[in-house]
Structures are given as C-alpha cells and as structure tokens.
Amino acid sequence: MIEKELHIVDHLEELRKRIIISAVAFIVFLIVGFTFAIDIYKWFTKGIDMKLSVLGPSDILWVYFMLATVIAIAGTIPVIAMQIWLFVRPALRPKERKITLTYVPALFFLFIMGLAFGYFIIFPMIFSFLLHLGQDMFIAQFTAEKYFQFLMNVTLPFGVLFELPVVVMFLTSLGILNPYVLSSIRKYAYFVLAVIAVVITPPDFISDFIVTIPLFVLYEISISLSKVVFRKKLKRQQKEENERNVYEQGGAIK
Template sequence: MENKELHVLGHLEELRGRILKTFLAFVAFFTVSFGFVKEIYKWVVRDFDGKLAILGPSDILWVYMVIAAVISIAATIPVAAYQTWRFVSPALKPEERKVTLRFIPGLFLLFILGLSFGYFVLFPMVLKFLISLSAGQFETMFTAEKYFRFMINLILPFGFLFEMPLVVMFLTRLGILNPKRLAKARKISYLALVIISVVITPPDFISDFLVTIPLLVLYELSISLSRVVYRKKLMNENMPLPEM
C-alpha cells in the first residue's frame, strides 16, 4: 500500500513539473510577444474603418495583454502537447511513442488554422451583420476593449475546436476512444456543436449555418481518422479487425 502511494505521489510530482514547464514557456512567449504587440495591433485593426476609442488608460494595456496572451497560447500549444506526451509516454509502446509524437506539430497548425478561420471568415461576417443592425438608427463607435473582447471570444474557441481531429486520433491511439464510441455519440455531439454555433454567432440562420457546417465536418473527419488509427492499432497488436 505504501509503495502504491509513493508511486502516485511520484506521478503527481512529475505532473506538477510538466505543468510548471508549460507555464514558464507561456510566460516566456508572453514576454517576447508583448515586445511586438504594437505592430501586431496595427496589423489586426488594419481593415477597421476609423480608430478604436479607449475610456481609460488601462484599456489599451488590457488590449495589448490580450493580444500577447493569444499569441502566447498558440506558441505554448506545442510545448504543452510535448509535456503531455512526456507524461504519458512511459505507458506507451515504442511504436506508439513515435506515432503520437508526430501529432504535436499538427496541433499547432490546426490551432492556427482555427484562429484564421475565425478571424478571416467568421469575425468579418458577424461584425458586418451587427453593424448593419444599427445602420441609419445609431451612431456606431467601438471601444478597443469591447472590440477585442468580442473578437477574442469569437475566434479563440475555433482554435481549440479545429484541433478535434488530432485530439481524437491521439486518444484513439491510447485506447481511450474508438470510432464506435464516437459514432454512438454522434447525436449528442451534433447537438453540442450546434449549440456552440448558435451561442457564438448572431441570431440569423446564415451565420449559424456557416459556423455549424465546418464543426460537423470536423466531427465526421475525426470519426474517419479514428477508424484509420483504430484499425492500424489492432493490426499492430495482431487482433481481428471489427466491422465498422
């Protein structure tokens, strides 16, 4: 019993070390990105017609910190994924370690792709719709804090949602998920993705549709990739392939 407790404490200590390394990486990336935040700010608002207002001296600092934080999150994802891989790798077979290690660059690329989809496709569409509601009735003026809060709340979730296929592949490789389980959860997953789409988009059918379809496609892609990984996993273990 005592050996078991020491084993658990050892794992918790290692987990704490992995989390600490990830946090320190985030702080380092935040420090570097904050040094370039003015140039990044100018690029982000380059298509905005006019200037954003601030209501106090702390507003622009908040905006700069949010921009630096988003960049730092993106840069920290490979570090966090690698630390996670190092933590679970002792329980993996040598072949599984090599395969799962290859997922790490993909996580970063998919996160950037998700942010790009949110920023270049979804955000302009939603902003245009909301501005059209005030046309001829209100004088439109945006504060920097409100503008960036709205932007980040809209695009950041897509960075994480676009990682769904690789996360599913990773969990399938570990044996935590399988394509049958994902297929059975399709209805509940669809409902959850539709709710997410409705919550983060304006109350019109077109916006909901344009956001929902990519998320559903991502889920179906996740199931297909899970099948591929699952079959390879069974073949490597010399187990019979199930019907799917």
Template sequence: MKTHDMDLIGHFEELRKRLIFVLGTFILLFIASFIYAQDLYHWLVKDLEVKLAILGPSDILWVYMILSSIAAIAGTIPMAAYQTWLFVRPALKEKERKITLAYIPALFLLFFTGVCFGYFVIFPMVFQFLLSMSEDMFMTFFTTEKYFKFLINMTLPFGFLFELPVIIMFLTSVGVLNPYRLQKIRKYAYFILILIAIFITPPDFLSDILVVIPLIFLYECSVLLSRVVYRRKQETSLAV
C-alpha cells in the same frame, strides 16, 4: 501499499514538472508578446474602417494584456502537447510513441488554421452583417475592449475546436476512445457543438449556422480519422 503510494507521488511529481515547463514557456512568450503588442495591434486594425476608442487608461493595459495572452497561448500549445506526450510516454509502446509524437506539430498547425478560419472567414461575415443592420440607424462607435472581445470570441474558439481531430486520434491511439463509441455519442456531440456555436456567436441565426456547419464537419472528420487509427491499431495487435 507503500509501493502504490510511491508510484502515485512519482506521477504527481512528474505532472508538476511538466506543468512548470508549460507555465515557464507561457510566461516567456507573454513577456516577448507584450513587447511587440503594439505592432500586433496595428496589424489587427489596419483594415478596420471604424475608429476604436478607449474609455479609460486601464483599457490600454487591457489591450496589451489580452493580445500578449493570446499570442502566448498560441505559442505554448506545442510545448503543452510535448509535455503531455512526455507524461504519457511511459505507458505507450515504442511504435505508439513515434506515432503520437507526430501529433504535436499537427496540433499547432490546426490551431493556427482554426484561428485563421475564424479571423478571415467567420469574423468578416458576421462583423459586416451586424454593421449592415446599423446603417442609417446608429452612429458606429466601438470601444477597443468590446471590439477585441468580439474578435476573440469569433476566432480563438476555432483554434481549439480545429484541434478536435488530432485529439481524438491521440485518444484513439492510447485506447481511451474508439470510432464506435464516437458514433454512439454522435447526437450528444452535435448538441454540444450547437451549444458552443450559440455561445460564441452573436444572437442571430446566420452566425450560428456559419459556425455549426464547420464544427459538425470537424466531428465527422474526427470519426473517420479515429476509424483509420483504430483499424491500424487492431492490425498491429493481430500481427503481434
């Protein structure tokens, strides 16, 4: 019993250590991003045809905080993935360690790809569609806070959702998931993805469709990649 308690305490200490590294990375990146938040802001609004406004001094701080937070989150992902790998490494075999370590740069690249997909593909289409509905009806006037909230809702979720294939591959590698289980829960997964699409997009059918299709495609890619990883894992087990 004492040995079990000591092992549990050791796991918690290890987890605490990993979380401190992740939190420290986020804080350092947040400070660095805060210094350059003005440059990031100008880059994001350089092609914007409408003027943004603020309703109070606190909105300026909000813009700095939100831009710094997003940049810090993006930069912290590789460190968070590496610390997660270090935490589960003792439970992995030598070959599994090498394979799963390769997922870390893939996580960052897919996050970056997802954000770019949301920013350069989904966001312009939805934004222009909504603006076209207001022509000759309303005076277009955006507050900085509402514009960036809309921008974040259209881009940031894709960064995390695009990591789905790598996460599923990792969980398949460590035996938590397998392609057969993913196939069984496909209809539930589709339902959850549809809910996510409805939640992160404006209330119009076109936006929902534009978001649902890539999400379902990502899930099917995840199932295929899980099948490849599972098959290789089975072959390795038989060879041993």
C-alpha cells in the same frame, strides 16, 4: 503498498515538472506578445475605418495583455502538447510513441488554421452583419476593449475546435476513445456543435449554416481518423499476440 505510494509520488512529481515547464513557456511567450503588441494591434485593426478609443488608462494595459495572451496561448500549445506526450510516453509502446509524437506539431497548425478560419471568414461576416444592423440607428464607435473582446470571442473557439481531430486520434491511441463511442454519441455531439454555432454567430440561418457545417465536418473527420488509428492499434495488438503465442508454443515444444 509502499511501492505503490512511491509510484504515485513519482507520477505527481513528473506531472508537477510538466506543469512548471508549460507555465514558464506561457510566461516567455506572454513577454514576447507584449514586445510585439503594437504590431499585432495594427494588424488586427487595419480592416476597420475608425480609430478605436479607450475609456481609461487601464484599458490600454488590458489591450496589451489581451493581445499578448493570444500569442502566449498559440505559442504554448505545442509546448503543452509535448509535455503531455512526455508524461504519457512511459506507458506507450515504441511505435505508439513515434505515432503520437506527430500529433504535437499538428495541434499547433490546426489551432492556427482555426484562428485563421474564425478571423478571415467568420469574424468579417458577423462584424459586417452587426454594423449593417445598426447603421440607421447608431453611430458606430468602438472601444479597444470591446472590439478585441468581441474578436477573441469569435476566433478563439475555432482555434480550439479545429484541434478536435488530433485530440481524438491521441485519445484513441491511448485507448480512452474509439470510433464506435464517437459514432454512438454523434447526434448529441451534433446538437452541442449546433448550439455552439448558434451562440457565436448572428441570428440568421445563413450564418448558422456556414459555421455549423464545418463543425460537423470536423466531427466526421475525427471519427474517420479515429477508425484509422483504432484499426492500426488492433492490428498491432493482434500481431504482438500472435508473436507471443508462437514464442510460447516454441518454448512449450522445447
């Protein structure tokens, strides 16, 4: 009983260490984001023909903080992924450690790809649609807070959703998920993804379709990759079991 409690305490201490490292990394990248906030601001606003306004001094700080937070999230993702891998590494076999380690950079690149998809494809489509919708009724004047809030609400979800394949592969490696479970809940997953697409896009069928299809494709890719990982895991377990049986039989003969 005492050994079990000590084991739990060790795990909690290790978890605390990983959380602290991730938090420190986030703060460091947040500072970096603040340092380059002006350059990031100019890059995000170069495509609009108007100068954004602020309604008060606090809005300026809010914009700096929002831009810095995006940089901090993007930079901290591989750090968090690495800390998660280090936390679960003792429970993994040597081959599993090598395989799952490759997921760390993949998470970062997929997050960036998701942001790029949201920013270069989805955001211009939604932004143009809304401007066209109100061009005969309103004079378009945007505050920096509203503009960047809208921008982040459109792009950040895609950064998260594009990581789905790697997350599924990692959970399959740990035995938490398998392709059969993912296939069995496909219709529910499609429904959730369709709702997400409808919520973040303009109220027209074309926009919903353009966003929904990539999300469905991501889910199917996740299932396919889960199958690959699951089959390799089964083969590895079967091979180890055969080797153990041969060893036990050899020992029995002796």
